[in-house]
Amino acid sequence: MFSKLIYRNAKRSRKENLIYFATLVTAIASFYIILSLGRQDVILFLKEFESDAIDKLLALMPIVYLFALFLLFFLILFANRYQLNRRSKEFGLYLMLGMRKERLVVQLLAEGFLTSVLALIGGILIGGFLAEIISLTVSKLVGQGIIGHQVSLSLGAIIYTIIGFLAIQFIALVILGGRLFNQEVHQLLYEQMDQKQDMGHVKGNVLHIIVGSVLLGVAYWIALYHLIDFEGMLVFVALALGSLGTIFFMRGFGKLLGLLASRSERKSTKGLHTFTVRQFQENIANRSTSVAVTSILITLSIILIADGASTLLSSGSDLYNRSSSVYDFTVNGNHSGVEEFLTSETMVVYVEDLNLLEMGRMREQDGLTGDGMARSLVDWSNLREQLIMALPSDDREQFLSGETQGYTISSENPEALNLLGILEIDATEPYLIPESSYNGLLKAIGEKPLNLLSDEIALYFNPDFVQFDDLERLPVLDDMLEKAAKDGHRLMYINDQAVSIRPSIPMRGLVADRSVEIFTAFIVPDRMFEQLLNTETYRSYWNFRIPQTLQDQHGLMKPLIEARDALKASGFEFESYLQNFGRKLFYVVAGSYTILYMGFLFLMIACTVLALQFLTQMKQTGQRYLTLSMLGAKRNQMKRSMHRQVLWTFLLPLSLACVSAVVGIRAMIAFVMIHIEHQALLYPIAFIFASFIIVIVAVYGIAVARSADHEIDRLRWKPNVD
Amino acid sequence: MVSRAKLLEVQDLQKNYGKKSNLTKALNGVSFDILPGEFLGIMGPSGSGKTTLLNCIATIIKPTSGRVLLNGENISAFNSKDLAEYRGSRIGYLFQDFELLDNLTGQENILLPLSIHGMDFASARNKLDQLASFLEITDILNKFPAQMSGGQKQRVAAARCLISEPDIVLADEPTGALDTRSAKTLMNKLEGINKSSERTILMVSHDPNAASFCSRILFIQDGVIFHELRRKHDETQEQFYERILQLLAQLGGGSANVL
Numbered sequence: 001m002f003s004k005l006i007y008r009n010a011k012r013s014r015k016e017n018l019i020y021f022a023t024l025v026t027a028i029a030s031f032y033i034i035l036s037l038g039r040q041d042v043i044l045f046l047k048e049f050e051s052d053a054i055d056k057l058l059a060l061m062p063i064v065y066l067f068a069l070f071l072l073f074f075l076i077l078f079a080n081r082y083q084l085n086r087r088s089k090e091f092g093l094y095l096m097l098g099m100r101k102e103r104l105v106v107q108l109l110a111e112g113f114l115t116s117v118l119a120l121i122g123g124i125l126i127g128g129f130l131a132e133i134i135s136l137t138v139s140k141l142v143g144q145g146i147i148g149h150q151v152s153l154s155l156g157a158i159i160y161t162i163i164g165f166l167a168i169q170f171i172a173l174v175i176l177g178g179r180l181f182n183q184e185v186h187q188l189l190y191e192q193m194d195q196k197q198d199m200g201h202v203k204g205n206v207l208h209i210i211v212g213s214v215l216l217g218v219a220y221w222i223a224l225y226h227l228i229d230f231e232g233m234l235v236f237v238a239l240a241l242g243s244l245g246t247i248f249f250m251r252g253f254g255k256l257l258g259l260l261a262s263r264s265e266r267k268s269t270k271g272l273h274t275f276t277v278r279q280f281q282e283n284i285a286n287r288s289t290s291v292a293v294t295s296i297l298i299t300l301s302i303i304l305i306a307d308g309a310s311t312l313l314s315s316g317s318d319l320y321n322r323s324s325s326v327y328d329f330t331v332n333g334n335h336s337g338v339e340e341f342l343t344s345e346t347m348v349v350y351v352e353d354l355n356l357l358e359m360g361r362m363r364e365q366d367g368l369t370g371d372g373m374a375r376s377l378v379d380w381s382n383l384r385e386q387l388i389m390a391l392p393s394d395d396r397e398q399f400l401s402g403e404t405q406g407y408t409i410s411s412e413n414p415e416a417l418n419l420l421g422i423l424e425i426d427a428t429e430p431y432l433i434p435e436s437s438y439n440g441l442l443k444a445i446g447e448k449p450l451n452l453l454s455d456e457i458a459l460y461f462n463p464d465f466v467q468f469d470d471l472e473r474l475p476v477l478d479d480m481l482e483k484a485a486k487d488g489h490r491l492m493y494i495n496d497q498a499v500s501i502r503p504s505i506p507m508r509g510l511v512a513d514r515s516v517e518i519f520t521a522f523i524v525p526d527r528m529f530e531q532l533l534n535t536e537t538y539r540s541y542w543n544f545r546i547p548q549t550l551q552d553q554h555g556l557m558k559p560l561i562e563a564r565d566a567l568k569a570s571g572f573e574f575e576s577y578l579q580n581f582g583r584k585l586f587y588v589v590a591g592s593y594t595i596l597y598m599g600f601l602f603l604m605i606a607c608t609v610l611a612l613q614f615l616t617q618m619k620q621t622g623q624r625y626l627t628l629s630m631l632g633a634k635r636n637q638m639k640r641s642m643h644r645q646v647l648w649t650f651l652l653p654l655s656l657a658c659v660s661a662v663v664g665i666r667a668m669i670a671f672v673m674i675h676i677e678h679q680a681l682l683y684p685i686a687f688i689f690a691s692f693i694i695v696i697v698a699v700y701g702i703a704v705a706r707s708a709d710h711e712i713d714r715l716r717w718k719p720n721v722d
Numbered sequence: 723m724v725s726r727a728k729l730l731e732v733q734d735l736q737k738n739y740g741k742k743s744n745l746t747k748a749l750n751g752v753s754f755d756i757l758p759g760e761f762l763g764i765m766g767p768s769g770s771g772k773t774t775l776l777n778c779i780a781t782i783i784k785p786t787s788g789r790v791l792l793n794g795e796n797i798s799a800f801n802s803k804d805l806a807e808y809r810g811s812r813i814g815y816l817f818q819d820f821e822l823l824d825n826l827t828g829q830e831n832i833l834l835p836l837s838i839h840g841m842d843f844a845s846a847r848n849k850l851d852q853l854a855s856f857l858e859i860t861d862i863l864n865k866f867p868a869q870m871s872g873g874q875k876q877r878v879a880a881a882r883c884l885i886s887e888p889d890i891v892l893a894d895e896p897t898g899a900l901d902t903r904s905a906k907t908l909m910n911k912l913e914g915i916n917k918s919s920e921r922t923i924l925m926v927s928h929d930p931n932a933a934s935f936c937s938r939i940l941f942i943q944d945g946v947i948f949h950e951l952r953r954k955h956d957e958t959q960e961q962f963y964e965r966i967l968q969l970l971a972q973l974g975g976g977s978a979n980v981l
Contacts, residue, residue: 271837278825627821630782631882632810633838634803 010114019703020079023608027072028123033131034065035157041139046586057590068601073168075605080176082616092188105177112173208252215245223667247292254285272641280648283617295653297606302661304599309689311591327543330511331574338542341570350563352547355440359433363534376428383491390416390476415476422520431521434529447506458502458523464509478503513575607700614649618708625715638712646705729922730756735788737774748774750945759920763936771945772926780892781805810835814883816893820875822867829863832882853881873904893925897932909935934963
C-alpha cells in the first residue's frame, strides 16, 4: 500500500517538476563526465608525457565535483522546499488519518530515493554517452586522430556519482523533513505559504537601489582599475561588493516596480498590463535574494565561459602554431652512435634535414680585471651607446641615472630597451653557434645559408623565449646596423677585432622542445667558433624532422609516435615535439574543461532556480488566473501576460549579469588573465559562446512558458456544489 | 407599471452530474424570468442546486439542457470567445470569498475588468470616484487586499463588478464570509445600487437576513423551484424578513434543517 503511494507521489512530482527533474539528470550526467575524466582518450594520451600535471589535474577533479555537489545541494534544498510546502495540506491529511510523523518522513525519503534512482539511471546513461562522444570528438579534433580510442566507461565514476548525489538528496530531505516534523497538523492543513504583500516604503526602496548601485559601482571600479592591488585580495572585495550590490539592487528594484504599475494610467488599462507588472513585482520582490543570487551565478558563468573559451581559443591556435619550432626530434650528444643510429635503416624513413647543432659559451680573456672579475672578449660599447640613444627619452633618463635595476623582456617595451636588456645579460659571455649549424636549420626551412664574412657575426634571439612581436624585423637594430655598415662605423669588437653584424636573419627554435633554453646567441663563422669557444661549455644536439612525404601520407602524429617509439628503444636521450604539443594541449584541456564545466553548471543552476521560482508562483497563484477568466480575460490574453512575465523574470537577472560580466571580462583582459591572440577569431568565438548561453537560457524560458501555458489550459472553475 | 422586456429568461434548465448508474439531477427543469431592475434572491438548503443554477447563468458550467437568454440572446450556446466578452462586461460577479487579486491594489482590482476588455480609462475615472464614494472605499483604493477588512474587500469586489456597468450582477453568497455588521452594510449598498441605478441583481443566499433585501425570492429544493415570495410595495425589510423566517419554519425549521 505504502509502496504504491510512494511510487505514485514520486511519479506525480516528476511530472509536475519536469524542468527540475531534467536538471537533476543533466547535473548527474555532468558529474559522471567530470569524474570519468581520467578515462578520456586525451587525458590517457597526455598521461604519457605530462603525467605529473595530469595527476594534478585529476586530483583537482574531486574538488570540482564536491563544489558542484555543494551547488546542486542548494538547488535540491530549494526545489524540495517549495514542493513540500505545496504538499503540506496533503501531509496534514496523512497525519489526520493517523500516519505517524516518522512514517511520513520515511515516506518522503523513499519518494526522494525513487526520484533520485530514476534521475541517476537517466543521468549516468546520458553522461556515459556524452563522455564517450566528448572523448571521441576531442581526440579527433585535437589529437588529429592519432589518439587511440578506448571505451571511457568508468565504474569508479559511476559509484562516486551515485554516492555523492544520494548523499546530498538525503541531507536535503532530512533537513526539510525535520522542519516538517516540527510543524503542527493544523499548520500543515491550513497555513498557506502565501506571503503578505510587503512592498516597503518608496523611500526605503530607493535607498536600497542607491546603495546597491553604489556598491556595484565600487565593485566595477575595483575590478577595472585595481583588481590586482594588495596581492589580488581586492578580487574578493570586488566579488563581495558586487554580490551585495546585486542583492540590494534587486530588493529595491522589485518593490519599486509597483510605481511602474501605478504610474502610467494610460497603460494601466491596456490589457493585463497592471496585472503582469504586479505578478512580476511579486516574483522579484518576495524573492529578491534568490533572484540576486541567480544574477550573480549568471555573471560568474558568463565570465567563466568567456575565460574557458579564450583558453580554448588562444591555446587552440597556439597548439598548431609551429612558426618558430622547426624540428620534430632532438637527440642529445654527439657520439658517433647517434648519427649512426639516425641514419640506420630503421630510422632513415623518419629522418629528414638531419643537422648537428653545436654550441657553447665564449671563453673569457686570459687574466682578470683589476677587481678580480673575468674580462669579456666582447666590447659592444658602441652598440650599447647607440641603443641607449635610441631609447625613448623617459627610459633613457631612467637608464642613465642608474634607476633601471633589472630588465623585463616583453613585447610591450620599446625594442631598444629589450635589446639592451638581453645584451646586458648575455653579451659578456655570449653563447656561440657556428654558422654551419645554423645554416643547416635555414636549409630545413628553405632559406639561403648565411655565408658570413670572416669578421661578420649575426645576433640570434630565441623565439621560444624572447617574446617580440616580430623577431625577424627589428627596425631599430636593423637601421643601426645598416647605418653603421654604410659609414664604416664598427659597433662591436670581439677579441679586439672589429666585427660587423648581419641584420635581419630568420630566427627559429633551435631544438624540438626545451633542451636549449637560451635567449640569445652570436652566430659566428665556424673558424671563429673554434677559436673563441670555451670548450667546457660545449654541447651538441642532433636535430631532425619527419619527412614531409611521410607527413602528407599519414599526418604528423602517426610517424611522430612511431619514431618516438623507435628512439625510446635505442636508449638515447632525446626530446620530441610531442612534449611541446602535449604541454600546450594540457593547458587547453586543463584550462578549458574545468572552467567551461563550472560555467555551464552555474548557468544551469541559475536557470533552474528561476524556472522553479516562476512555476511555484504560478501554481500558488493559479486562483488568480481563474478570477481573471471570471472577469472575462481570454486564455490567450492570460498566456500573453504570462509569457511576458517569464521574459522579464529571466531578463532582469540576465541583464544585470551581462553588465557585471562585461566589466568582469574587461577586467580580466586588462589584467591579462584572459589573453586573446587572434583578434580575428575573437568575435566568431565570442558569438558562438554567447549564443550557447542565450540558447540555454531560452530553452529554460520556453520550457517554463510551455508548462505555465499548460497550467492555464488546465484551469477549470470548480463549482462547489452545495 | 408598464410591462418591461425580460432581461433574463431561464427556460427549463437541467443539469445532470455523473453517469447513468450514479446520476444526480442538480437542476431538474428550472424556469423563471428576471425583469430589468429586479433584485432577485434564490434561497435553498445545501445541495438544493442554487449554486449550480447561478453557475449556469454565469456560464461557468454548461447546462445539460434548457436555455438561458440574456436580452434574448442564448448565452448557454455561446462559444468561449463570446463568453469572455460576456463575462465581466455584461455580467458582473460577486463571490463569497471576494476573489480579489491580492497582489493588486484596490483601485487596480476595480479597474481590472475595464483593462481586460480594453475599455477607456478616462471615462471610467468619474465612475470609479462615484462608486468608491458610494461604497465608502475611497480611502483604501491604494491599499492591498491584505490591508483591508473583510467588509472592505467585499465592497471593493462590488465596485469591481459594477465598474463596467453590467446588465446583471450575479452574487453568490456575498455575505457568507462577512460578520453581521459588514453584511448589513454590504446589503444596504447593494440595495441602494439596485434602487438608484436600477441595476439588476441576482443573489444566491441561504441567509434570510441578506435575502430580506431582495424584491423577490425563489425557493429551490432538489433542483426545482417550489416557492416564490414577493416583497410588497409597502413592506419594510424587517417585515419581509419575518415573512421569510415564517416560510422557512413552515418548510421545516430553516435553511439548515430541511431534510
